[in-house]
Structure formats: structure tokens, C-alpha cells
Amino acid sequence: MAHSEGSPELGSADVPAALRFAHQVAGLRSLGSTAETEAEEGQKQEIESLELIFEESLQILSPEGxxxxxxxxxxxxxxxxxVELLIETGDGQVPAGAVQALPPALLRVALPPHYPLEGPSAPVLVVEVPHLGAAATELEPSGRPEQIGRYNCGMDLGMTNLQSHLSVESGVFDLVEQLKEELAVPSRLVLRQEMFSEDPMQAALRLLSHDQHVRNERRQQETQVCPVCFDELQGSRGVFLSCGHFGCRDCLQQMATLHTSEADVTALRCPVPDCRECFDMGVLRQLLGSDSELLQKYEELSLKHCIDTMEDVVYCPRCDLEGGGNRVPCIQDEDHMACCEVCGFAFCGKCRSAYHPGATCTSADDRMEALEARAAGKGREAAAARSELLTLRHLAKTTKNCPKCNMGIEKTDGCSKVCCTNCKIYFCWRCGKTITGYDHFATSECRLFDDEEIRRWNQQVHHIDKAQARAQEARFLAQFIDPAQMWQQARECPRCRAAVVRDGKNNHLRCYACMTQFCAKCFQILQKGKAGEHFNKLGSCPQHSD
Structure with missing residues (x-):
């Protein structure tokens, strides 16, 4: 697509920094290989010095020569x-956690042929701060909001005055020092929805995940003390529990083996006296082996313990027996009577047999033995028993009771504010109290994101971030091979006329100059939160196209 009439000039502040950078680099390339040997030697020495200082943080993008x-x-x-992280919601500012490490800024630099000699040879640069995204502000004691580092952290920092603060005349070394000063970190970061292209909670998770990753790497290299044997050893030689406390592998392995062998899984807790948090499955797999008999025994013991403690969520045994995948959840009353709404079968929620008022149920051990015996057989009854064992094992790990209707609720991911699918009330996953908004997390000890969720997010984005980084680098390099192609990807914002670069084949664009969302095909302005209606409408524009 040719750029439309009335598009901003390359020198305009409305043109995204990446576009200006691409065209400036193309202009430098048009000068040809006329650089003097002295300039080439100066560039080589400066890059070698940067490599000594920043090591793997520096990456050469252009081919040698x-x-x-x-x-x-x-x-x-x-x-x-x-640095305290806060999310702006309809209920006010909700604490999302605190971090001690923030992701680095990405500085991309092109050195002109005659740099660092005298003359018009200033480096061309573009700066990105992707994880800080767009909307963090610092609140001074006076209450006056100050923009982070004296500039608005937009997705495209070329639209802000950040680069106007950076003087490129004094060389790359001074440029880096200036950038460090510009990236001043406040004591509080407020993440606002209107300034982000993603959910602010996702942005908060990214920051928390990065902080946890950095702190984990740091403590792996530090000297730790085992609370059991008091030996001092490097963190990488031991095991960190989910609570953050450390133990040497030998001591924790002996604990796990002993208590599992003695069928006392409730004693598998952090050895620090004031903590006593239970071992999680990730730690037990490290200590007992992922395929060991002891680990299988631990799972069986945990399941038996869960059966003794779960009192609300049960599945109709008759519907299970009929198969077809139609597993019907039922709620049992205080007398453990449950009635299936599908088949009408009234049964005991403890032993799953027909309801027997006044009679004693079989014990958890007897029931487990019965289930295992049924599961070892053949036919539909054995298949139903195996399915029930798997279901109970899963429920033991992932469900909690709704404080109002007592329905078992499963949380797969996300923050600690959960909604009951049965009665639709909100409650805190951490303490189980009924809540209405996010103010509970600002006034209690409950955290909006627990360590388990941060770890899950960290594992999820670990591979995704690498793939996205490679794709971003490929797009970045492609713009220097054919800058005109990238310019053809630009669309003019229908509201402020700023240039917006289309990401791949996605026709849903956001202008970071005025925060307007619009369609790249028909240039219709899209209402916030209703963009899907435009693309899903019959006969309308496709969301992805060439």
C-alpha cells in the first residue's frame, strides 16, 4: 500500500521512532563505504569497550564489514x-506486588561511516522499554503525579520526548549514561488500562515474573544455610521451597522419604519453625523423582487425605457409570446427602453409594481400596473407577469451596479474585472471604498474585518471550533490508493523523499518539472493548489479511 496523502513527514514527531530510525539508517547506507580507516578503527575500539562492560547484553546486528x-x-x-506495583481499577488503585528488578531498556544504535570523527556523524538511535509499557506514574509525597523518568513510557518512545533528552553528539558511552539517568525509577508504578495495549494485570505479571526470575538467579549464586543441618552451601546445590526458604538436598530428601514411607504427608512442611508451609509437587518431584514409587505413594496418601477433608463437591456415580463423558457435579448437604439433577439419584456424598441415613460410611482407606479394586478390573465400572480416582486427585490440587454455596471452584490461572460459577459471588482465593472488588487486597495481607501464579506465568512466557524476541529481531533487521516495505505497513490514524505501523497481518491497530483503536482496512474508529464486533460482523473487514 502506498502511503496516503497527508501523511506526516519523516521529520514529524507523529512518525513512529522505528520508521524514522529505518529511514535514517537507509540514508547512512546510501553514503557508501567511504569511511576512513581511522573511523572504522574508532568504532571497533568503542564496540570492544562496550562488549567488555556489557558482555552478553550487547549484540551486533549488522554483518561483519x-x-x-x-x-x-x-x-x-x-x-x-x-518498587510497588499498583493497578488502576474502578475500585481505585489495587496493589499487585512489589519488585526489586525491572527489565532492561533496549537501545538500538546505527554508527555512521565517519563516526567518531569530527563532523555530521552522530549515531542514529531508537529506544524501547517494552515491559514498562505505557502507563506508570510516580506519586510524589505532595500528591503531584510525575511521569516516570520525566517522560511518558509509551509503547513507541519515539512519540515521547525521551529521545529529545538524549544527546548523541558525545558518543555512545555518554549516550548510555544519559539513558540510565532518564530511566529514573519511582517508588510506585501505577498501571492504567487506557495506556496499555494489553491488560494491566498481564503487564504486572510480566514485571513480577521478571523480578522473580532475577531474584531466583541471584539466590542460586549466593551462600545459603540449611535450617536442618546448618551447613553453608551455594544456593544451586540445594532446594528452594515455594515459601522461599532453603534446605540442602540431603536433609529435605530424607524428610520427604521418611514422612512418605511412614504415611504422614501432613508433616512434609518447611523446616523453618515460623513457616511450616507444605511442600509442593514441584519440590517433591525433585526430591523423590518424577517416576518413583515414593512419589506415587505420596499422591495416593494425599488423595486419601483429600477425601477425608472434602465435603462439598461430589459427582453422580450413576451418571459416571453410564459413561459418555457426562460427569454431573452435585452439592451435598450437611448430612452428606446429594441428589443428581440429571438422573435424580440420591446418594451419599462420602461413599457414593445410595443414601443411607443412620448408617456408617466406609472409611477413606476402605473406599480407596474399593476404588483401586474396581479400577483394576475391566469394563465400564472399572473405567468409571479410574476416572473417579483421576478426578479426585485433580480436585484435591485445584479446587476450593465457595464461601456462600459451598460449590467446589477450580482456579486454573489468574489473580486471587475468583468468581463462583454456581452462585456468581466473588471471593478471595487466598483466605476464602467474600469480596466485591479489589479493595480487599489493599487492606488485607492477601496478595493479588501469589508465588504459584507468578511461577506459572514465568514458565508460560519463558518460551514465548524467546520466540517473540526472535520474531521482533527479524522484523527489526528486515526494515533495514527494505525500509520501504516497513513504510508500506504504516497506516494513518483517522483521528490525529499520526503514522501507525501495522504488526504483521493484524488489521486491529492502536495509535499510541491519541490511543485510538481503528481498522487498517476501512479506517473505522473502533470502540474500546468492542473491536471484535467489527471484525466478526458478517461481510465486514477481516482481522488478519495481507
Whole structure:
């Protein structure tokens, strides 16, 4: 697509930084290989010095011998103390956690052929702070909001005045130091919906995940003390529990083996006296082996313990026996009577047999033996028993009771504010109290995101971030091969006329100059939260196209 009439000039502040950078680099390349040997030697020495300082944080992007020299540098963001993360919601500012490490800024630089000689040879640069996204502000004691680092952290920092603060005349070394000063970190970051292209909770999770990853790497290298034998050893040689406490592998392995062998799984807790948090399955797999008989025994013992403690969620045994995957959840009353709404079968919620008022149920051990005996057989009854064992094992790990209707609720991911699918009330996953908004997390000890959720997010995005980084790098390099192609991907915002770069084949665009969402095909302005209606409407524009 040719750029439309009335599009902003390349020198305009409305043109995204990536576009200006691409065209500036293309202009440098048009100068040809006329650089003097002295300039090439100066560039080589400066890059070698940067490599000594930043090591793996510096990456050369251009092929050897090609001019201009392109490289990118991860500039660390210094954090002196804890930075509190807050999410702006309809209920006010909700604490999401605190971090001591923030992701680095990404500085991409192109060195002109004559740099660092005298003359018009200033480096061309573009700066990205992707994880800080767009909407963090610092609240001074006076209550006056100050923008982070004296600039608005937009998705495209070229639209802000960040780069106007950076003087490129003094060389790359001074440029990096200036950028560090510009990336001043406040004591509080408020993440606002209107300034983010993603959910602010996802942005908060990214920051918390990065902080946990950095702290985990740091403590793996530090000297730790085992609370059992008091030996001092490097963190990588022991095991960190989910509560954050450390233990040497031998001591924790002996604990896990002993208590599992003695069928006392409730004693598998952190050895620190004031903590006593239970071992999680990830730690037990490290200590007992993922395929060991002891681990299987632990799961069986945990299941038996769960059967003794679960009192609300049961599945109709008659519907299970009929198969077909139609498992019907039922709620049992205080007398353990449950009635299936599908088949009408009234049964005991403890032993799953026909309801027997006044008679004693079989014990958990007897029931487990009966289930295992049924599961070892053949036919539909055995299949139903195996299915019930798997279901109970899953429910034991993932469900909690609704404080109002007592329905078992499963939380697969997300924050600690959950909604009961049965009675539709909201409650806190951490303490089980009924809540209405997010103010509970601002006035109690409950955390909006627990360590387990941060770890899950960390594992989920670990591989995704690598793939996205490779794709981003490929797109970045492609713009220097054919800058005109990237310019053809630009669309003009129908509201403020700023240039917006289309990401791949996605026709849903957001202008970061005025925060307007619009369609790249018909340029219709899309109402916030209702963009899907435009693309899903019959005969309308496709969301993805060439």
C-alpha cells in the first residue's frame, strides 16, 4: 500500500521512532563505504569497550564489514529499593506486588561511516522499554503525579520526548549514561488500562515474573544455610521451597522419604519453625523423582487425605457409570446427602453409594481400596473407577469451596479474585472471604498474585518471550533490508493523523499518539472493548489479511 496523502513527514514527531530510525539508517547506507580507516578503527575500539562492560547484553546486528554498523544494547534499569506495583481499577488503585528488578531498556544504535570523527556523524538511535509499557506514574509525597523518568513510557518512545533528552553528539558511552539517568525509577508504578495495549494485570505479571526470575538467579549464586543441618552451601546445590526458604538436598530428601514411607504427608512442611508451609509437587518431584514409587505413594496418601477433608463437591456415580463423558457435579448437604439433577439419584456424598441415613460410611482407606479394586478390573465400572480416582486427585490440587454455596471452584490461572460459577459471588482465593472488588487486597495481607501464579506465568512466557524476541529481531533487521516495505505497513490514524505501523497481518491497530483503536482496512474508529464486533460482523473487514 502506498502511503496516503497527508501523511506526516519523516521529520514529524507523529512518525513512529522505528520508521524514522529505518529511514535514517537507509540514508547512512546510501553514503557508501567511504569511511576512513581511522573511523572504522574508532568504532571497533568503542564496540570492544562496550562488549567488555556489557558482555552478553550487547549484540551486533549488522554483518561483519557492512556499514553502517548496527547493534543493540540492553541497558539495565537501576532499582535502589522496592518498587510497588499498583493497578488502576474502578475500585481505585489495587496493589499487585512489589519488585526489586525491572527489565532492561533496549537501545538500538546505527554508527555512521565517519563516526567518531569530527563532523555530521552522530549515531542514529531508537529506544524501547517494552515491559514498562505505557502507563506508570510516580506519586510524589505532595500528591503531584510525575511521569516516570520525566517522560511518558509509551509503547513507541519515539512519540515521547525521551529521545529529545538524549544527546548523541558525545558518543555512545555518554549516550548510555544519559539513558540510565532518564530511566529514573519511582517508588510506585501505577498501571492504567487506557495506556496499555494489553491488560494491566498481564503487564504486572510480566514485571513480577521478571523480578522473580532475577531474584531466583541471584539466590542460586549466593551462600545459603540449611535450617536442618546448618551447613553453608551455594544456593544451586540445594532446594528452594515455594515459601522461599532453603534446605540442602540431603536433609529435605530424607524428610520427604521418611514422612512418605511412614504415611504422614501432613508433616512434609518447611523446616523453618515460623513457616511450616507444605511442600509442593514441584519440590517433591525433585526430591523423590518424577517416576518413583515414593512419589506415587505420596499422591495416593494425599488423595486419601483429600477425601477425608472434602465435603462439598461430589459427582453422580450413576451418571459416571453410564459413561459418555457426562460427569454431573452435585452439592451435598450437611448430612452428606446429594441428589443428581440429571438422573435424580440420591446418594451419599462420602461413599457414593445410595443414601443411607443412620448408617456408617466406609472409611477413606476402605473406599480407596474399593476404588483401586474396581479400577483394576475391566469394563465400564472399572473405567468409571479410574476416572473417579483421576478426578479426585485433580480436585484435591485445584479446587476450593465457595464461601456462600459451598460449590467446589477450580482456579486454573489468574489473580486471587475468583468468581463462583454456581452462585456468581466473588471471593478471595487466598483466605476464602467474600469480596466485591479489589479493595480487599489493599487492606488485607492477601496478595493479588501469589508465588504459584507468578511461577506459572514465568514458565508460560519463558518460551514465548524467546520466540517473540526472535520474531521482533527479524522484523527489526528486515526494515533495514527494505525500509520501504516497513513504510508500506504504516497506516494513518483517522483521528490525529499520526503514522501507525501495522504488526504483521493484524488489521486491529492502536495509535499510541491519541490511543485510538481503528481498522487498517476501512479506517473505522473502533470502540474500546468492542473491536471484535467489527471484525466478526458478517461481510465486514477481516482481522488478519495481507
Amino acid at each position: 557492512e556499514r553502517p554498523v548496527l547493534f543493540q544494547l540492553q541497558v539495565p534499569v537501576a532499582v535502589d529499593d522496592w
